[in-house]
Amino acid sequence: MPIQGKRVLLIVGGGIAAYKALELTRLLRKAGVLVRPILTRAGAEFVTPLSLGALAEDKVYRDLFSLTDEAEMGHIELSRSADLIVVAPATADLMAKAALGLADDLASTTLLATDTAILMAPAMNVRMWLHPATQANQQTLKARGVTIVGPDEGAMACGEFGPGRLAEPEAIFEAVSAALTGSGARPLAGKHVLVTAGPTVEPIDPVRVMTNRSSGKQGYAVAAALEQLGARVTLVSGPTALGVPTGVQRVDVETADEMLAACRAALPADAAVCVAAVADWRPAAPGDLKIKKSGAAQPLELTENPDILATLSQHGPQRPGLVVGFAAETNDVEEHARAKRLRKGCDWIVANDVTQAGVMGGDSNSVLFLTAEGAEAWPMASKAEIGRHLAERMAIALT
Numbered sequence: 019m020p021i022q023g024k025r026v027l028l029i030v031g032g033g034i035a036a037y038k039a040l041e042l043t044r045l046l047r048k049a050g051v052l053v054r055p056i057l058t059r060a061g062a063e064f065v066t067p068l069s070l071g072a073l074a075e076d077k078v079y080r081d082l083f084s085l086t087d088e089a090e091m092g093h094i095e096l097s098r099s100a101d102l103i104v105v106a107p108a109t110a111d112l113m114a115k116a117a118l119g120l121a122d123d124l125a126s127t128t129l130l131a132t133d134t135a136i137l138m139a140p141a142m143n144v145r146m147w148l149h150p151a152t153q154a155n156q157q158t159l160k161a162r163g164v165t166i167v168g169p170d171e172g173a174m175a176c177g178e179f180g181p182g183r184l185a186e187p188e189a190i191f192e193a194v195s196a197a198l199t200g201s202g203a204r205p206l207a208g209k210h211v212l213v214t215a216g217p218t219v220e221p222i223d224p225v226r227v228m229t230n231r232s233s234g235k236q237g238y239a240v241a242a243a244l245e246q247l248g249a250r251v252t253l254v255s256g257p258t259a260l261g262v263p264t265g266v267q268r269v270d271v272e273t274a275d276e277m278l279a280a281c282r283a284a285l286p287a288d289a290a291v292c293v294a295a296v297a298d299w300r301p302a303a304p305g306d307l308k309i310k311k312s313g314a315a316q317p318l319e320l321t322e323n324p325d326i327l328a329t330l331s332q333h334g335p336q337r338p339g340l341v342v343g344f345a346a347e348t349n350d351v352e353e354h355a356r357a358k359r360l361r362k363g364c365d366w367i368v369a370n371d372v373t374q375a376g377v378m379g380g381d382s383n384s385v386l387f388l389t390a391e392g393a394e395a396w397p398m399a400s401k402a403e404i405g406r407h408l409a410e411r412m413a414i415a416l417t
């Protein structure tokens with residue numbers, strides 16, 4: 019176990035999800051990690067010091083002004099005694115204090131008094147998480163190198179639905195392991211990457227639309243992988259059934275025109291990856307009223323949509339330094355991909371043969387990676403893996 023013997027200072031904040039910190043503690047101890055817990059006053063309303071201490075097999079620190087605690091291990095020493103500080107659950111209040119540098123209890127003082135790496139797993143009501151104050155705090159903390167894990171999206175204890183659930187203990191454990199072994203390098207920190215994903219939906223009339231079968235899975239995987247490497251990611255997405263990847267800012271759109279406008283609004287960006295399956299055509303004049311059956315079939319007049327990839331690739335001060343396009347092909351993949359790279363003006367093309375089983379809507383993909391230097395065939399892998407591979411290549415190009 020490469021993380022055996024590593025030391026984690028675990029700050030447990032106040033929130034209904036605090037019980038998951040107990041499971042996290044158990045997983046860490048099982049892997050041989052030494053866990054020293056700090057339980058905030060609010061945290062102690064949700065889990066008892068006895069449970070936390072028993073699972074951690076260590077003393078639970080609680081009070082900044084405790085004579086015994088300070089005599090045993092002062093708060094400054096406490097903050098230096100770890101390889102990693104983990105805050106789970108990280109409440110809106112703890113994040114705000116850490117972002118501002120406030121220090122009015124043991125947890126916040128420890129966070130301010132340390133230069134040890136910090137990992138936070140936020141958990142709060144969806145409105146608190148989406149509030150511009152919390153989002154700004156999150157960005158500030160990230161920019162300072164804090165790793166943010168989650169929150170997940172789903173049903174919440176407060177009866178609402180959305181992002182704000184504490185990431186599962188297993189996911190936090192994985193992130194802690196990565197941070198402790200140094201495999202959590204973030205070479206894209208400070209870079210902004212724009213990703214398009216999913217289908218577009220073009221109205222015919224108020225009830226009918228033209229769309230395609232894009233699942234958005236590959237684009238979301240690219241966005242998640244870029245975020246994992248530290249990038250600030252804006253994901254401009256058509257309607258999909260997928261949750262927002264952790265740490266990614268999603269902008270929801272429907273039509274190609276809206277997608278282009280959202281992409282323009284997201285600039286400047288260091289790189290753009292166009293994975294969306296943008297409809298090439300849209301109904302020229304969508305009706306305000308539902309088109310009625312008239313006995314005879316009516317022709318539907320179409321007009322061409324803007325090409326977002328080609329537009330972003332145009333030279334100018336706003337052009338991202340690296341523009342990547344995707345291409346779904348059914349035959350002569352390399353030849354078509356080469357022509358597409360030149361026609362669109364993008365730097366790289368990731369081309370796939372959509373006739374292969376499991377690619378369209380599935381979880382795996384095999385691609386041809388094409389740059390000005392040449393082509394590489396990447397073997398069949400999960401879309402997550404293709405996303406990671408591409409993000410790593412982008413990190414090399416951008417740094």
Ligand code: C5P
Pocket residue numbers: 214274292293294295296297298323324325326327328342343344345346
């Ligand atoms: O021309 P084609 O649709 O095959 O090109 C695919 C690539 O171009 C993808 O990267 C896709 O996201 C992008 N594209 C676009 N806007 C369009 C059509 C395609 O950004 N209107």
